[in-house]
Amino acid sequence: MASEREIFSLSGPLHLTAIDWRNTDYRRSIAASLVQSVYILERDRQQIRQGPNALAPPWWEFFHFRLIQVLVDNEDQSYFGAIYEYKFPNSHFHYKTMHGIQSQNQNQNPPKYVIAFRGTIAKKGNRSQDFKLDLRLIRNNLHNCSRFHIGFQAVQNIVQNHGASDIWLAGHSLGSSIALLIGRDMVKMGIHLEAYLFNPPFTSLPIEKITKNAKLKHGIRIAHSVLTAGLAGALNNHKPKALHKSDSFTLLSSWVPYLFVNPSDPICAEYIGYFEHREKMVAIGAGEIGRIATQNSIRNIIANATGKDQTEPSHLIPSAFVTINLSPSPDFKRAHGIHQWWKPDIQCNYKMYQFR
Known part of the structure; x- marks a missing residue:
């Protein structure tokens, strides 16, 4: 049926x-x-x-x-x-x-x-x-x-x-x-x-869904960025050829895919904070830390350090045209489902993020 x-x-x-x-x-x-x-x-x-x-x-x-x-x-x-x-x-x-x-x-x-x-x-x-x-x-x-x-x-x-x-x-x-x-x-x-x-999966710490407190989220993101950037720098100094993502990431920055995310969907919601936080880091004078953190994940840094994996974190992208569905989503099925994206009454917020 x-x-x-x-x-x-x-x-x-x-x-x-x-x-x-x-x-x-x-x-x-x-x-x-x-x-x-x-x-x-x-x-x-x-x-x-x-x-x-x-x-x-x-x-x-x-x-x-x-x-x-x-x-x-x-x-x-x-x-x-x-x-x-x-x-x-x-x-x-x-x-x-x-x-x-x-x-x-x-x-x-x-x-x-x-x-x-x-x-x-x-x-x-x-x-x-x-x-x-x-x-x-x-x-x-x-x-x-x-x-x-x-x-x-x-x-x-x-x-x-x-x-x-x-x-x-x-x-x-x-x-x-x-x-x-x-x-x-x-x-x-x-x-x-x-x-x-x-609804692209963001396979990292889901800070966006941990708390609704904006200040707390911002604090967690800053700490996470500092830790990520610090680990990336340490690995880069210890193994000069192990971590050269910067050129590759910059190359990708000219490509601007369309991302469609729902803040009620834990699978993709972190993309919202991922891009917003990079702008906030620039605003507080920590743009370099944000730049390094935005192209690395702690898991991949550790994996590279132990020689287990030399791949780039595939979910991290430099630029995107992000569309956020602001319409109410009462449950996970509707927040993550494909049907939401052709509804005639959908309420969206649009923003383009360009990595520089």
Whole structure:
């Protein structure tokens, strides 16, 4: 029995009948819908819903996309990603002026291709493999899984065959971490892809959820930054070649992915404080400490010092266009869910953070 959330005519963004591709709210809603379609592709596979019984197609066809490839996990054969190609309706497209914040590029076109990745499905048939990948994410080892390698190869193929312009990455939760890793690696190759990351996991101390007291949070963050910067400096002095993230981090700073976070979601809420605190450190004259702390995690510093791991903390990014959902979220399911991001009445706060 299909749930209401899987049926586009009941739960999809039906209000998007005339799309203004220059409008960030519309682009966000469409990117989220394409991520949702990956979830439903996997449910269709499990439920053997095919042909007219399949529920996934309306989630991309409504926006004039077509499915050109499904990405399959080698371990459990589940569908974890998909590639969509945009098909202009009637060979042309009409823009319509809409209200809402405009995107960074005022003359943006529809994406030629979107590569979308779903998150964890905590149901029989998926939970075993998905939970293993969640554990890899926590351990900063997601880059060694087959989903990352399959996804990265798929993105490389699209870029090589069609160019890098107007290609989107999109993902939710675990899928946003995969999209983030791919986006980071593409930047290191000189390619900047537009990325829509919904509820991206922040795998570090969740200071944002420890207390609601603003002064206490600020104090904890300062102490944490001083400790992180101190440990990073000590390791850098002790092992000169062990910690050279600065050049890599600066290289990534020109890439500005879109992050969509909910302050009631403990999985992604820390991104709010992560970026805000960096600005506060500059304001109090401790910008250098904040700069060092923002590109290092204590866990990775310790791992590097003991020779266990030489990877960069994948969740730490220098720049982002952050959208915060200010609408009430009564429970974790709704705070972390993908459906919130295409609601017509969503109340958001927007801010761009640029690492300098």
